[in-house]
Amino acid sequence: MLYKVLDKSAYRDFVKALISEYEFIGPKKKDRSVHDFVPIKDISELDTNYMRVTIPPAKKLLFPPNEKLVTYEVGRKIEVRPVIESDEEILFGVNAWDINGMNFLDRVFTTDFIDENYISKREKLIVIGMDSKPTETNFSLSMGTEYAKDGFDIYLTELKDKYFIRIATARGNEIVERYAKVSDATAEDFRGYDKYMNNYRKKFKMSVNIKNFYDDFELIYDNEDFWKKIAKNCYSCGSCNLVCPTCFCFNIKDDIELNLKSGSKTREWDSCMISEYGLVAGGHNFRPDKENRLKQRYRCKLKTFIDKFGKYACVGCGRCIEACLAKINIAEDINSVKKEVSV
Amino acid sequence: MRKPKVGIFGLTGCGGCQLEILNLEDQLLDLVNAIEIVHFTEAITEYSDNYEIAIVEGSISTMHEIERIKKIGDIAGTIVAIGACAVSGGLNCLKNLYGLEKAKELVYRDKKKLIDSIEVKPVDEYVKVDYYARGCPPNRFEIVDIIRSLIVGKKPEIPNYPVCIECKRNGNTCVYELGITCLGPISRAGCNSRCPNSVSGCEACRGVIDDPNINAQKDLLKEYGLTVEDILKEFNLYNACRGKTIEQKNK
Structure with a gap:
């Protein structure tokens, strides 16, 4: 893991560059109650401060609600062709519990059987995480999923005047180096981050007694x-x-x-x-x-x-x-x- | 593979279900290649009494139609009911709520004695129906699916789960959150959640699932300030002929 910081004034340029260079999927307000992860063409459509959850979850990008698996032709013999479709795209602004949800699916779709359709999409999906405010029904803290330690390329955490950036992959590092004006995180930045996380964890109102x-x-x-x-x-x-x-x-x-x-x-x-x-x-x-x-x-x-x-x-x-x-x-x-x- | 002979018939209804078959456009040529349509009330002039599969639209609302459906039943080995009118009686059943005499009085006045009009019933009250393509209008792709399944000899997959499943697959916001009431949680899917997709509530045109939680639905509607009358009105639009679904009735 690499730790960097991005000045807040440079955030918009970073996001704009990603929108223009990549297929960019991010949270957008859909109607008066929910957000959805949709293709974003302009930074004005992006709304990372979503209060409520997105419906459906981001898993739809890896495991779509309807997905063609094979086509076949019946002639003298039966010809079967797998259909595996995937494109490189950025999933931006996905929160920790949803990343942990994808991490769970990674296990499911690679245990006992490698699901090529899922894996090809997962490999090409560049995940840039960001915290979102938990709703009243969120009990991620009890489930230990309020923090993502892997399953993403880059994770942005909004501190007072900068973003604390965790970079988990080489691919993520290339993107940061190319498009973001960052500097190395200092000891003070780490303290700021710890303080932020402590406060963030206090925002989870719902808790469950999952022990035993x-x-x-x-x-x-x-x-x-x-x-x-x-x-x-x-x-x-x-x-x-x-x-x-x-x-x-x-x-x-x-x-x-x-x-x-x-x-x-x-x-x-x-x-x-x-x-x-x-x-x-x-x-x-x-x-x-x-x-x-x-x-x-x-x-x-x-x-x-x-x-x-x-x-x-x-x-x-x-x-x-x-x-x-x-x-x-x-x-x-x-x-x-x-x-x-x-x- | 041999082409089965198919008759498409219209009873009391608006003709929209037959129109849905004509609306198949991209698949129509494949369809007439796969089956031999010998009778099609809405689309061809020729008439034939020689068919193996009957596709029937509309409910039974006259004595004459009883004779017609019985004759169809005698000839066809397989009957497919298409559309809410044929499947559950549909909108036509609203007539029954008035009582037959009152309804005739209202509509035909002094000519009422001349009119052949009986209590409205769905097709399966008179003949055995093998497959149902529900909805108003029915999903034309489901009609194709049934025909295709009959040709290859497998059971068509007709959903018996609530509209919510399709609605969520489509990523819709629940219309209840937008202040609209919806019968989706107890109504049969298969329409690809057509109404909620356009932000309006489901009216159960495909009927109710086999095991609906009616009490929960009543509680839910009450929470939104609706009276029992409102609730009944919603249920009755397409389902006045029966409180139960076909499957429950057959048990």
């Missing part, structure tokens, strides 16, 4: 009344999955052309909350009840990947809480598991 959740969850697992109560108003609408920066499940659809000679296979974001998710050939459904599905989602988020990678599959961004019309709140539910088992 791994064991507590087993104790509550068979308590049907508890899960029924939590899932009472669940629509099984899948919104929580589709706004989640770590959800990776997908369904593959086969589209054959009407000429019956060619076709393609496309993957699209799936959701474990819908009843079809647990439906298998023969008509059996492993999880016909909504409370079962909700319990399974919590298990996947908070336990399964502790076993697998030693990581939670939840970065605490609070998107699912904001997206849930039935007001199901994963943070409150984590805390009520604790309460329930300690009675």
